[in-house]
Amino acid sequence: MAKKENLIVGLDVGTSKVCAIVAEASPDGLEIVGLGNVPSNGLRKGVVVNLDAAVESIRAAVEEAELMYDYPITSVYVGIAGAHIKGFNSQGIVAIKNRQVTEPDIRRVVDQAKAINIPIDQEVIHILPQDFMIDDQDGVRDPLGMTGVRLEARVHIITGAISAIQNIIRCCNRCGLKVKDIVLEQIASSEAVLSPDEKEIGVALVDIGGGTTDIAVWHRGSVRHTCVLPVGGDHLTKDIAMGLRTPAAEAEKIKRKYGCAMAKLVDKEEVIPVPSVGGRKPREMPRHLLCEIIEPRMEEIFALVNREIHRVGMEDLLSAGIVVTGGTGMLAGIEQLGESVMEMPVRVGKPVGISGLVDMVNSPMFATGVGLVLWGRKNFTRRSFPVKANSIFARSWDWVRSAVAEFLF
Secondary structure (H helix, E strand, C coil), X not given: CCCCCCEEEEEEECCCEEEEEEEEEECCEEEEEEEEEEXXXXXXXXXXXXXXXXXXXXHHHHHHHHHHHCCCCCEEEEEECCCCCEEEEEEEEEEEEEEECCHHHHHHHHHHHCCCCCCCCEEXXXXXXXXXXXXXXXXXXXXXXXXXEEEEEEEXXXXXXXXXXXXXXXXXXXXXXXXXXXXXXXXXXXXXXXXXHHHHHCXXXXXXXXXXXXXXXXXXXXXXXXXXXXXXXXXXXXHHHHHHCCCHHHHHHHHHHHCECCHHHCCCCCEEEECCCCCCCCEEEEHHHHHHHHHHHHHHHHHHHHHHHHHCCCHHHCCCCEEEECHHHHCECHHHHHHHHHCCCEEECCCCCCEECHHHHCCHHHHHHHHHHHHHHHCCCCCCECCCCCXXXXXXXXXXXXXXXXXXX
């Protein structure tokens, strides 16, 4: 069968679900043509803890997407998250000796910015240019052709544990898939749910997944801060299972169907069916009780996000406020609770900029998957990842070249 060059597949390997989204790229945009979504096994807080179980989940999601699209999938763009992810800003300086800035100069200064010591067990995932400075003129987006003596670059560098990255890649390889790129999940989600205006004036993306809450702060069109918090929607499910004395699988269903982030928004007289454990008869309980279990945990998540943003001193940069996405973003009342805790505007982000099977992916839970195919379309020529644990520096030039090209063009 002939290979389809315009086929892009995003694989969101999360703690609670594995989602494969198939898209066809064209000059008119990106058309979603296939979707596979299955429960996730073998992952905990975004990290593979059981290789065989994770492989089976990935294989099931890909086969479901292939069945819908009726075409074999051979390569994917994979999202990654987890507490092992680290993000930090760096700066590089090179001399240009009072002449015009050339592309090799830009490569040199970005290379200088990333020339820092990182732990031996960490590997660079992204180098994201923020802006440039020529002599005393800062805020330069494209320094090419400008004249000066000194060129500086500010970049945001994201690293992850080599073992976690290689385990994700190995799972995909065992399913017969080539990994085209590894993408930080909140960066991918940003592609799907944030507008250029929000990125420009300042916004914080908060992706509340099953095992982690991922944060990406944008300002002046570039990433200024990233962070992963080890708390997510699975904690809500466990709270509900314990509080209502019901199996975890039933607690997840109850959360999705009846959950609300603010108890005061729910009628106190409303009751919901709650399955029991051990073969006992189902019970009826006030929905208000369910929401009283959910609200404190959601307040905790927003408080942790708020503390992180204040810790790095970026609260004044967020003119566009907060955009919440991820599976937990489907909770009713989450915007109202977020605004009361964060004291800034909050909206729920759903994927935009796509066509085709839009109704099937029009949910915050598919933001990362859609973002991965959008990232793939924008970075179609980027490197592929083999399983090779000592590859920290082997792809450095590809990182610099692709990052600068993305920033400039």
